[in-house]
Amino acid sequence: MDAQVAPEFPDSIEWLNLAQPLRMAQLRGKVCALAFVNAGSAWSMQRLHDLVTLLGRHRERLNVVAVHVPRFDHERDPRRALKRLRGHGFQLPLGHDPNWTLWQHYGVEAWPTVVLLDGEGRVAGRLVGDGPLRELDAQVGDLVRALVPQSLNPQPIELRRSGEPELPLRFPVGLAVSGNYLYVADTGHNRVLECDQGGRILRQFGSGGVGFIDGPMELAAFNRPRGLAVERDLLYVADTGNHAVRRIQLRSGDIDTVFGAGRPGTSGDVRVVDPRSVTMDSPTGLALAAGKLYVATAGDNRVWSFDLGDHSLRCLAGSGRLEVADGVGAEASFAQPVDVAAVQQMVYVCEAAGSAIRAVNARTGAVQTLVGRGPWEFGAEDGARSAASLQQPLALGLDPESPRLWIADSGNDRLRVLRLGGGEVSTFELPRPLHGPAGLAMAPGVAWIADTDAHAVLRLDLANGDLHHIPLGE
Incomplete structure (x- = not known):
């Protein structure tokens, strides 16, 4: 699987915060961390926050894409999934895989799983669980250093500007x-x-x-x-x-x-x-x-x-x-x-x-x-x-x-x-x-x-x- 070209995103993926469906070609030329997560999982959210940290270090050479895969029936509703993810303030492409289609394409077995893609769109590794940030950082860093400059001009990834209403409270809990x-x-x-x-x-x-x-x-x-x-x-x-x-x-x-x-x-x-x-x-x-x-x-x-x-x-x-x-x-x-x-x-x-x-x-x-x-x-x-x-x-x-x-x-x-x-x-x-x-x-x-x-x-x-x-x- 290490040399496999990453499959295209299936049409069943619902892009929660993108103006247009994401295509694999838009990710090429950079390393991509494709994170399979669940919005209610503490380990998934910690891993996404780790990836946001790495995105700050390698912004010009790294893409991070999160794909939400439901555990519970109510999480199949894309609006509920988006609410939970917005509660963490993530500003990155958020996909919703209600029927576990992409999950199965990649043979994922647990939340969270991060599949790493190289600049050519090939599967270059995966990390399962919310292990130490340094391990994730090391693998991403190796792939970033191995990038070959390309003159790609892909369609930019455009996040929708919509969000939660401006209210005195925002996702109150305790x-x-x-x-x-x-x-x-x-x-x-x-x-x-x-x-x-x-x-x-x-x-x-x-x-x-x-x-x-x-x-x-x-x-x-x-x-x-x-x-x-x-x-x-x-x-x-x-x-x-x-x-x-x-x-x-x-x-x-x-x-x-x-x-x-x-x-x-x-x-x-x-x-x-x-x-x-x-x-x-x-x-x-x-x-x-x-x-x-x-x-x-x-x-x-x-x-x-x-x-x-x-x-x-x-x-x-x-x-x-x-x-x-x-x-x-x-x-x-x-x-x-x-x-x-x-x-x-x-x-x-x-x-x-x-x-x-x-x-x-x-x-x-x-x-x-x-x-x-x-x-x-x-x-x-x-x-x-x-x-x-x-x-x-x-x-x-x-x-x-x-x-x-x-x-x-x-x-x-x-x-x-x-x-x-x-x-x-x-x-x-x-x-x-x-x-x-x-x-x-x-x-x-x-x-x-x-x-x-x-x-x-x-x-x-x-x-x-x-x-x-x-x-x-x-």
């Missing part, structure tokens, strides 16, 4: 409530907002520019912050793009790093002395309980426990393998854990790729599956836990007034409820549909919902089902 304050991770704007519950913005944490900078709230910087957890005058932030957990001192507004080196990796159990020496892999969800901060890391399929007293960080559970498997500690496996909720010694885990809800005993590390059967089994069925199904859930919330776990069932655009203690899964009927909800915060009688793909935050009255748009910054 939510937290403390007293009369509502905190919002405005993920697409790389900032965290403090608001009153009517939607008036009181403070902005982070400059809004992409960066990994501690300091005063107006100078500090985040990179795609997601999960939030608040306790008294401290707000913890899962700074996903920086592979770090950050902390906002709410009295002063100052921001510092709890742990995270700014690059993906798995640290192992450590006592955190130098925060920037600890590697994490796409932390996305946070929860506080009994003096511990629990962290879901979507990039390495693990759940971590950080002791706020002695600053010890340990892996609570997870082998690193992508699967839904019960067990104790490292014997158990998760399928892209994206959010956590905790009470006393019980940690509940929401898994996007596994379409599952799990429970972890914080004392023993024992993991039990509450809902879900595996990465390729999903649906929208209510009923007994053993028969109920979800589709790419992205957030959890514990009801403070009853033993219920609320679930943002993003792939189905629904709000679901799991009654704890052996109860059933049900759908909470809403007066209007949701749009890719990816954040939840619970208060007595109220659920706050990040309606992520609609760039909105909603307030749900649990007693009467009234659903209201909160005009943040409007």
